[in-house]
Amino acid sequence: NAGVMQNPRHLVRRRGQEARLRCSPMKGHSHVYWYRQLPEEGLKFMVYLQKENIIDESGMPKERFSAEFPKEGPSILRIQQVVRGDSAAYFCASSPDEAAYGYTFGSGTRLTVV
Amino acid sequence: DAKTTQPPSMDCAEGRAANLPCNHSTISGNEYVYWYRQIHSQGPQYIIHGLKNNETNEMASLIITEDRKSSTLILPHATLRDTAVYYCIVIRASGGSYIPTFGRGTSLIVHP
Numbered sequence: 563n564a565g566v567m568q569n570p571r572h573l574v575r576r577r578g579q580e581a582r583l584r585c586s587p588m589k590g591h592s593h594v595y596w597y598r599q600l601p602e603e604g605l606k607f608m609v610y611l612q613k614e615n616i617i618d619e620s621g622m623p624k625e626r627f628s629a630e631f632p633k634e635g636p637s638i639l640r641i642q643q644v645v646r647g648d649s650a651a652y653f654c655a656s657s658p659d660e661a662a663y664g665y666t667f668g669s670g671t672r673l674t675v676v
Numbered sequence: 677d678a679k680t681t682q683p684p685s686m687d688c689a690e691g692r693a694a695n696l697p698c699n700h701s702t703i704s705g706n707e708y709v710y711w712y713r714q715i716h717s718q719g720p721q722y723i724i725h726g727l728k729n730n731e732t733n734e735m736a737s738l739i740i741t742e743d744r745k746s747s748t749l750i751l752p753h754a755t756l757r758d759t760a761v762y763y764c765i766v767i768r769a770s771g772g773s774y775i776p777t778f779g780r781g782t783s784l785i786v787h788p
Contacts (some may be wrong), residue, residue: 566719595775604763605720605778618775653719655776665710665776667719 566668586636587656594637685783694751698764701745713760
């Protein structure tokens with residue numbers, strides 16, 4: 563029963579380092595969504611990708627953040643030169659198609675910047 | 677910029693029904709209402725969704741008003757493990773695709 567797999571579960575980075583978060587969607591799902599959740603807050607949409615394409619990145623900061631979903635392999639959310647304000651839980655979800663069915667979330671990656 | 681409004685918190689006695697309301701007065705005709713819950717910072721868990729008809733599954737029931745401007749999630753026999761933040765979301769269209777957009781949700785506390 564392979565759901566959406568995110569790794570690592572916990573990630574600690576020093577200020578200025580790079581953080582790479584991985585998300586493997588459910589089998590058969592070709593749509594991936596990334597969300598950020600700050601402590602005591604709700605989930606904020608960051609970016610929506612399909613294989614090899616960024617469909618909507620309206621929620622992603624313009625600098626330091628990037629995302630990709632290559633033809634092979636997991637989706638990657640990359641944060642360059644991390645700052646303490648990047649500390650948050652990052653969740654990814656996947657869905658099978660664009661018909662708004664079956665959004666399944668992973669367990670998240672908790673990023674701590676020290 | 678969430679399209680839904682939910683009370684910030686509710687409480688319910690164990691074994692009783694929990695009725696969680698949600699307003700989505702600007703919902704479009706082709707937008708679905710989804711309910712998720714998040715238990716203690718775990719990943720959101722799907723509960724139920726609907727378009728215009730009432731829906732029921734093994735977890736909950738979803739009642740959508742005829743004008744579709746509001747809905748109610750019903751947990752028929754709440755347990756302590758149902759304590760969570762419950763999110764009511766509508767899917768917004770973006771370039772022909774759909775993106776779940778979350779608000780602050782309702783923090784439900786089930787007490788003994």
